[in-house]
Amino acid sequence: MTPERTQNLLFSEGYLNTYYQFVVPAKAGDVNALEHLKGKTISVNKGSAYDKWLLENAGKYGWKVESYGTNSDAVQAMISGRADAHLSGNTVAAYAVVKAKEHIKLAALKVDQGLVWAAAFRKDDVKLRNAVDAAIECMKVDGTLAALHEKWFGAKSEPESAPVTVYAGYGVPGLPGHEASSHTPSCK
DSSP states (O other), X not given: OOXXXXXXXXXXXXXXXXXXXXXXXXXXXXXXXXGGGTTOEEEEETTSHHHHHHHHHHHHHTOEEEEESSXXXXXXXXHTTSOSEEEEEHHHHHHHHHHSTTTEEEEEXXXXXXXXXXXXXXXXXXXXHHHHHHHHHHHHHTTHHHHHHXXXXXXXXXXXXXXXXXXXSBSOTTSTTOBOOOOOOOOO
């Protein structure tokens, strides 16, 4: 989400973290530090936040960026050997691995920008945002979000991650529109 969107919309609390996640070929060694990517080519979806971040950091870490029109093309470029690693959001990366685990794997390396997936609402619709926020909290409390995370991404939610953590108030803490009032969800 852009700074402009955070000023013009309300958001529910986050239900999934959105880390920047590296993917590598299944037979490659693991990558657990940005410095391990020096001299490597990294594929990415052109125009994405991940593309921007890679380009901004290429000089610092010494990698080459290959941008592709779709995320699928960027993953395929890595599978076919045109890139050494791939970068996308952790949920997209994990789903790609579920679908092509014989070819690719998640690297240990991920970059946490503090971002989460959250539902967006008109700025004047606090009541609906709060109702959806409470429903998300109930899905966290009863384990529904954690189960969906494991089903779709092939891995359990990390402790204290968005699918298993009920945050104080309504909305994303730290963003405009976050309402810090304490409440207890009434889950049925």
